Amino acid sequence: MSEPDWYCDQVIPRAIDVDVVAETDDVLAFRPPIRGFGTEHVIVVPKRHVRSLLELDPALGAELLRVTQDVARQVVDAHGGCQVLTTLGDEQHNRHLHLHVAAGEGVARFVRRKD
Numbered sequence: 001m002s003e004p005d006w007y008c009d010q011v012i013p014r015a016i017d018v019d020v021v022a023e024t025d026d027v028l029a030f031r032p033p034i035r036g037f038g039t040e041h042v043i044v045v046p047k048r049h050v051r052s053l054l055e056l057d058p059a060l061g062a063e064l065l066r067v068t069q070d071v072a073r074q075v076v077d078a079h080g081g082c083q084v085l086t087t088l089g090d091e092q093h094n095r096h097l098h099l100h101v102a103a104g105e106g107v108a109r110f111v112r113r114k115d
Contacts, residue, residue: 005096007096037102038083041102049096053088080103
């Protein structure tokens with residue numbers, strides 16, 4: 001039995017309502033119906049199933065990165081900065097490659113060293 005894939009089963013076929021930010025033939029960027037983190041949170045996914053970044057075909061990777069770059073540019077323009085994040089292995093809660101573009105309250109903050 002295969003594991004459930006929220007992106008392939010619900011989001012990509014539009015079985016649930018999502019706020020689409022950008023879309024190409026191969027990639028979808030959307031705001032999830034339940035906020036994950038940040039005051040701005042966009043998830044970018046390939047439309048065909050790719051288990052993780054470690055299994056990404058370079059051609060699809062270029063398109064995924066281009067869409068992520070466009071979304072990140074919009075978020076930086078609106079919020080002054082953002083984080084782009086993906087997870088792998090045991091840290092990956094859904095076994096479909098997804099990138100988070102997030103800004104604002106709720107994202108991880110890195111402490112700057114004083115040298």
